[in-house]
Amino acid sequence: MTPSQYNICVKQYADGVYRFIMKNLRNSDEAQNIVQNTFEKLWVKREEVNFEKAKSYIFTIAYRNMIDVIRASKRISNIEDYHENVMSASITEYSGIKTAIEKIVNKLPEKQKSVLMLRDYEGYDYKAISEITGMTEAQVKINIFRARQFIKEKIGSINTLL
Amino acid sequence: MIEINKENFEMIMFDLVEGNIGEPQKSELLNQINNDEFLKKEWELMKLTVLEVDENLIFDNKDKLIKSTGNIKFFNFYIVSSIAASLLLLAIILLKFNKPETRKISIKTDVKSKIEHYKNIEKSKEFLSKKTDKFNISSTTKSRQKPIIKDKNTNEITNFDSINIFKPNYDIIIVKKQNIEKINYSTIYDLEIKETDFMNIEKYKLKNKSKYDILISNTYKIKRVWDDLPNLKIKIIPKVKNYKPSIDITLKGDIIYANATIEIK
Structure with a gap:
């Protein structure tokens, strides 16, 4: 993925990821952090990530990050x-x-x-x-x-x- | 043909709402549902389980995630050609100006540094609108301290707090102050402002206000040329000095700081 394609991903998917995390966690700060972390990881791994599969990659990273946050804050109820x-x-x-x-x-x-x-x-x-x-x-x-x-x-x- | 009934309706309605059932069968099932009060009610409830996207929830910090493309050659070419196009447009507009109607129309600019501090257009308007004849904007330190505005009449000092443009790790493009025929540019990293700069502005008057408005409105045309640059702000100051019109243009964004003067010959 080129830097330009990365920027396209930001424009196209940042809102969707944020919405997904925000609706799950109901915490704006945590949701923003997760979006930030997700795209930082995408930037680091951009050369390995295929642009066509970027959306799936972004949501996977964000989802895993969210699960970690939930576990860390013990939000998962039994x-x-x-x-x-x-x-x-x-x-x-x-x-x-x-x-x-x-x-x-x-x-x-x-x-x-x-x-x-x-x-x-x-x-x-x-x-x-x-x-x-x-x-x-x-x-x-x-x-x-x-x-x-x-x-x-x-x-x-x-x-x-x- | 599938028959929907009280035993199997949950799974069939789920497949219907999920789009797992093709068109001919779907129509037939919907017919059956509409002819049964119980199924109809269940179907109405099932449709409510589809979540609606909340378009109001947006990520506000996308600009912070955007990266420089890093293609300096291309970027410089793009900047120079864009500036040239922008300034040419301004030149055409300015050439249409009437000759200055009064000698009082003047802005004196004395820039000792090649790197000017950024003053955004709102701030420019703010101090231009003040009644005081002269202001002295100065920054006398070597670092990134904010410059101050000093009113020469009252000695009142105000901090200029609009400067937050030089981010480390970004390429910053400087277009040095030159005539349009000769725009020089350079690329620097992690800019440090080490020089002092001063700007003296005398009372600013343009009797033909509509012309000024036209000029300002054209800044938006220029902005469109640069629209993909993050957080771009443009400052334009039309000048008439010794009956010679000229224009100062400053473009500032996260990855650009451009500064040029065009003299209309």
């Missing part, structure tokens, strides 16, 4: 905590369907949230997501399926109560 959080999510705090969906998405386990975002925000297919996350294609699909089912059920329950 399953019990996760279910507790979900169950205790108050229906009354939802105002508007978009806000409600956002809050429900934030309750998803990290893996489900990440694959769903890569799928919907970036339009990646299962194979590309599996390359970025290190999951198998089947795992990617099942995680997206579970994420959608979870969101659907939660919205359904809100609708029923309202």
